[in-house]
Amino acid sequence: MIFDSGARKRLHDLGRLVVSDNAPMPDAVVERHLPEAVAIIGQTDLPAERIERAPNLRVVINVEGNFLPNVDYAAAHARGIHVLVASPAFATPVAEAALGMAIDLARGIGAADRSMRAGSERYGLESNAGAFLLSGSPVGIVGFGDLGRALRRLLVPFGCPVRVHDPWLPQLAIRREGAEPSDLDSLLRASRVVFVFAAATAENERFLGARELALIPDGGALLLMSRAAVVDFDALVREVEARRLRAAVDVFPEEPLAADHPVRSLEGMLLSPHRAGGMPEAFLEIGRLAIADLELVLRGLPPVVCKRAEAETVGRMRSRPVERS
Amino acid sequence: MIFDSGARKRLHDLGRLVVSDNAPMPDAVVERHLPEAVAIIGQTDLPAERIERAPNLRVVINVEGNFLPNVDYAAAHARGIHVLVASPAFATPVAEAALGMAIDLARGIGAADRSMRAGSERYGLESNAGAFLLSGSPVGIVGFGDLGRALRRLLVPFGCPVRVHDPWLPQLAIRREGAEPSDLDSLLRASRVVFVFAAATAENERFLGARELALIPDGGALLLMSRAAVVDFDALVREVEARRLRAAVDVFPEEPLAADHPVRSLEGMLLSPHRAGGMPEAFLEIGRLAIADLELVLRGLPPVVCKRAEAETVGRMRSRPVERS
Amino acid sequence: MIFDSGARKRLHDLGRLVVSDNAPMPDAVVERHLPEAVAIIGQTDLPAERIERAPNLRVVINVEGNFLPNVDYAAAHARGIHVLVASPAFATPVAEAALGMAIDLARGIGAADRSMRAGSERYGLESNAGAFLLSGSPVGIVGFGDLGRALRRLLVPFGCPVRVHDPWLPQLAIRREGAEPSDLDSLLRASRVVFVFAAATAENERFLGARELALIPDGGALLLMSRAAVVDFDALVREVEARRLRAAVDVFPEEPLAADHPVRSLEGMLLSPHRAGGMPEAFLEIGRLAIADLELVLRGLPPVVCKRAEAETVGRMRSRPVERS
């Protein structure tokens, strides 16, 4: 699924590789190939013992969007083995979807379409009650990794003042991307549209709670694009039910969402079944990123396009393998 | 509706002006003020006789989005009277809505929302059948006035190759905006997403007919943002019914659309009740543009932000006063 | 000089045209062709009597950079004849040169080159006394026509806050280009680098006098790119002699500059013999712009790429035909 024909050819040209494709590779196969393996692509479990039995291993490329706890990262790092994830492949798909959803919330596009399907539409100015221009509106971005940066670039021609909250980044790294660093509360108070791209970590569960959501100005919009765990979902639903906020949600506390969940008929909420990132083009891009870095490593060079597992943070991530659901 | 408090103050500071506000100004009032009128804002009828009785008149600003046939443009031009329309105020609202609708069509955002409301959603990759990235997709823009250019600017970070068809523009004016000039057929054949911003003129009725629509590749999307008259609407509906094309439509051959019109339940068509331009912020911007140029003219300078009636083309327009419907 | 082979071919294809090439067209030839002339390209004198004898004339295209007083503009306007000048052709050459000169002044590039030629260079940090980054420095642009806008676009990636002073433009037209409108004094006080693109008019002679230049902060730089008449040149020289300001000058009060003029040996001044605009590629672009608009007019459409003579301002210009010197 992640390798198109061109990628497949380049992969074969690299030679000497056994790749775990759709299904996890059987343990026996893994064990047999460990001694001579130079690179491992896939979600193969790699505890310290296996890493020890792989003296030639130089790179592990997880084709998931997240680092999973199935690799002993410390053991890999001590050996100088790169552990990579091709998550930047999701940046463009998610950012593009988030922008489309933000325009939808600001302008009422989906709601107007539903009104025409129901035969209750109004025309022109009358249909635009509550609509606002995204162009020029103050925007807040919570979490400024690949996804948040990709969105920031799409926003450039909209001329929005952009605030960013990301506690893992220094202020100058945020300013360099044309955004204003901000603490969370100030960002929420100042933004008409808030994009949430924050990864779920051991420390940040529900950091967007009822108190924080209440800081967003009346008529504002929140887009939850990363992990449901970072938001108090019920509090968010209440804000939308009260018609105080609008929201777009691509990730839910439980997936699939309960058949009778009240948000299924909630006006002012745009529902998206965990699909902003997981589209065919993203998976092909994963393949391209993986091969590009694999080629570099095999040439004795450091990888540059995938994301590396960082010793300091990889253990804090709380992610599940969801993109392919 | 078009003047906020700041604009209203600036207007009053200019002094000596009688402005026709919401309703057309009564004929008697018009006649009384003509002899000393320097500027007329609104949709006042101005046949040659009236222009003749207005020796001090220097500017007429129509706050509609289009030039109407109620002004003797030749008489105004011969006198050096500027006849202006504040239509650039609609560029940002329409372009932003068009981009949002294009992402919706490419990514299936509205359809996925409806599936969750119907309880029939699929998650992740499975929900993305038929979805494509707008980023990088070949785009065609038909009609490259204020609206088309505003959209082109929003598209810059998407990295789409952009073709433009506009028979009123030289190739170098199109290239200068980072787009490739194209004849209509080549544009349609090469584009995955086609935006239609062409004004309706005496010559271009239904120039996008069944033959032309058939040139767009399978799975393409067409967005009709300007005037229904330029498209064979029934042919467009057939293409969407056949699931060959997707479409977003902001203008309909008859408005309001018949209650039993089949497009009201058509999958693959995004329906918008003539609302992309006519939002409150656009009308306030009309006021700001009108005053900015009025101030220039009263200072003995040429207007620069509104659009001028051009002797060569103003008579060809086939527009109705619809934005405020 | 202004038509390359492609342009020449397109011109001939338009047919029925007699073009005055390098030399002014002899009066007899002009008179003979007036009755059937549809377009005139060049600097032909056009008093009202000639315009009257040219009943088919629809467009006059002056291939100079400025509107000269040899045309009766009022007579042309009353007839609806477009009088155009292809001056936008100079925008890119002048803007690019101005940017290069600004970096030179900020970073001391030319001065360092001269020091190496004199054998007196210092290396690294020691050679950078007084150098500053253009990136991020506050910039002022005086005069925001084609030239100033072209420069503003080149400055975008430098992240400079940009103030603009142009009394012929409304504030919103300046803001739209990503700049802050400003009165002249505030701009001068706030800018480290001041670009002067203002055209010379009947009213603005020496509007940048000793008082105004003194407002620019110590160590600032001024680039005089348009007309020497707008600056008190001697006052500017004194500021550079005093090492308070740096300057780049492309236009001089008298050209050629007197052989013994003291600026010829002045440190801190970058000297340019009226050459920023008049390069071969600019003249070829003039030809392309002229033909593009000519083709439109002959097709019954308004011109869009050349600049039109405006009734309100054309009489105020104080320009001499200098670009080709």
Place this chain on the structure above:
Amino acid sequence: MIFDSGARKRLHDLGRLVVSDNAPMPDAVVERHLPEAVAIIGQTDLPAERIERAPNLRVVINVEGNFLPNVDYAAAHARGIHVLVASPAFATPVAEAALGMAIDLARGIGAADRSMRAGSERYGLESNAGAFLLSGSPVGIVGFGDLGRALRRLLVPFGCPVRVHDPWLPQLAIRREGAEPSDLDSLLRASRVVFVFAAATAENERFLGARELALIPDGGALLLMSRAAVVDFDALVREVEARRLRAAVDVFPEEPLAADHPVRSLEGMLLSPHRAGGMPEAFLEIGRLAIADLELVLRGLPPVVCKRAEAETVGRMRSRPVERS
């Protein structure tokens, strides 16, 4: 030199740090502090023995522009100690200077200034023989690290087609920055302006030799911004002497350059005494980058703004500590 007052305050707030400032820290001081040192800023020698005696060490920040061979990188990596260099601080200064120099070479700015100083200038078009527009000219960038990317961003509004050669980068990483990946020979043949930012490594000495320089089209320009060792300098001089190429040179095989070196009087060559990067603002930026990453590391997070020593490449670099010369 590298810490302004704000940076100095933040540094002190971090506490418990002994910083080696201008001079290398005496060995005794180093040894005394090693056991409790968490971070080392400066050029302190760090052989494996010292690293062993520093059990709490988490980050080493070299405030030079290059990685020097005075650190046992393998030992540091095995311990998970980040070894950083603040070289991104030089990207903007060097890119801006390179752009200014490229415009100078294309437009003949410095040469025209010298002609006015010599009293031999010509005006307007005559002075522009050989001048060409950088805007739209094909550009080649050799070496696409921080410097090359910073230049690429400055070039965006110039609309140049840009080719990049960098054997350490995959093609998609180059395409993502809006440039076309290229082998070296094709780049040289296709470019009118070639920027050389390649670092000197064990393998690339003089890879731009007489054969390669001969591939650049007549009238082209080469800018040598990184290390003299990558070019056959004598061959470059011959190309300029022959008036076939123009060049700007910021780095010389021997510095200071011999007093009687013939390039000191060579027309067509822009001489810069190793000063493009080493300006005061760059050193202050080094301080800001160092502190930003230091703060992250002390908070248990990975560094993000400095450049990390990569196990694969750090040993190949052939750099001398020159920026501060």
